[in-house]
Amino acid sequence: MTPTVSERRGRHTTVGSTASDFRHLSRLSDDTGLFEHARHAVVRREHGYCTDDVARGLLVASREPAPAARVLRLAECYLAFLTHAQDPTGAFHNRLGHDRRWTDEPGVGDWWGRAMWGLGTAAARSPAPWIREEALVAFTIGAARRSPYPRAMAFAGLGAAEVLRTDPDSTLAATLLADAAVAVGVPGENPDWPWPEPQLTYSNAALAEVLIAAGHLGGDRSMLADGLRMLAWLGDIQTRNGLLSVVPVDGWRQDGPRTLYDQQPIEVAALADACATAATATGDPGWQAGVHQASAWFQGANDLGRAMWDPATGGGYDGLTENGPNLNQGAESTIALISTTQHARLLS
Numbered sequence: 001m002t003p004t005v006s007e008r009r010g011r012h013t014t015v016g017s018t019a020s021d022f023r024h025l026s027r028l029s030d031d032t033g034l035f036e037h038a039r040h041a042v043v044r045r046e047h048g049y050c051t052d053d054v055a056r057g058l059l060v061a062s063r064e065p066a067p068a069a070r071v072l073r074l075a076e077c078y079l080a081f082l083t084h085a086q087d088p089t090g091a092f093h094n095r096l097g098h099d100r101r102w103t104d105e106p107g108v109g110d111w112w113g114r115a116m117w118g119l120g121t122a123a124a125r126s127p128a129p130w131i132r133e134e135a136l137v138a139f140t141i142g143a144a145r146r147s148p149y150p151r152a153m154a155f156a157g158l159g160a161a162e163v164l165r166t167d168p169d170s171t172l173a174a175t176l177l178a179d180a181a182v183a184v185g186v187p188g189e190n191p192d193w194p195w196p197e198p199q200l201t202y203s204n205a206a207l208a209e210v211l212i213a214a215g216h217l218g219g220d221r222s223m224l225a226d227g228l229r230m231l232a233w234l235g236d237i238q239t240r241n242g243l244l245s246v247v248p249v250d251g252w253r254q255d256g257p258r259t260l261y262d263q264q265p266i267e268v269a270a271l272a273d274a275c276a277t278a279a280t281a282t283g284d285p286g287w288q289a290g291v292h293q294a295s296a297w298f299q300g301a302n303d304l305g306r307a308m309w310d311p312a313t314g315g316g317y318d319g320l321t322e323n324g325p326n327l328n329q330g331a332e333s334t335i336a337l338i339s340t341t342q343h344a345r346l347l348s
Helices: 025-029 050-065 067-083 110-125 129-141 152-164 171-184 204-218 221-237 266-280 285-299 331-347
Strands: 318-322 324-326
Touching: 025 050, 025 067, 025 110, 025 171, 025 324, 025 331, 050 067, 050 110, 067 129, 067 171, 110 129, 110 152, 129 221, 152 204, 152 285, 171 204, 204 331, 221 266, 221 285, 266 331, 285 324, 285 331
Parallel strands: none
Antiparallel strands: 318 324
């Protein structure tokens, strides 16, 4: 990984100013859940809620070691949403209208994986015992299912890894994590493209992260090495002039052209997550450079030198376009900001 050069850009706001900043997440939430979209900082209620984002919200709220009362209330709200979204088979609805009616049928797409990740994190890390207990019940029900989609399995596997770190004897979590690693697949032998897919799309680093977690927790050194090799390559190809420059929303196909914009905060947060997991799994502090680099991206160490969050609201901007930040502050981008700065705070 190329070390961050954020120290060269002293004009940007420091990382610490966004640590534990749940102001905008609270603004996007009500007593039902977390609204998906905003126009600038104002909620767009007409788009309703989605399990994907509520699960992300539960994850970051549960990571707070000593949450303020309002953050604990958010975690309770998000957990209640997920248990309501889950059907008896362990599948989840994804979309709830502002009228509190589901607009889809339960399934096991990405939202199932995200829900499992959030539930596993809450079960393992929440300081509130009632949240841990209920989250584990819902996680257990969901762990009976499998998804045909590699990223959904990767997300679920990361939730299983959280449970395993707390309860190493959980056969349920160990099996789900192992199955997630199988779903991701084996990286290619080509050093120029050591990736199990012919194209980079979204949340790419999560694929490497689940192999790292599975290899580490399962004692499989070969799998751990595969995941680390994938992550190192991903970090290298997403570094441009010493700055993080993530694969944009259009993706990048092997041997194909790569565009520069629209870069998404979710890619930055996924890289920070994976580098933090790699640092824990290996004990190698060199992986911390990836976390610093991701955090610096939000502060302006990016291709346009523009901060990707609003200090007035605590919200994260929705994307880095060729014309500058997309100033809308939706749930996904705000949670990406919170998640990344949580990792950076541990290194400060």
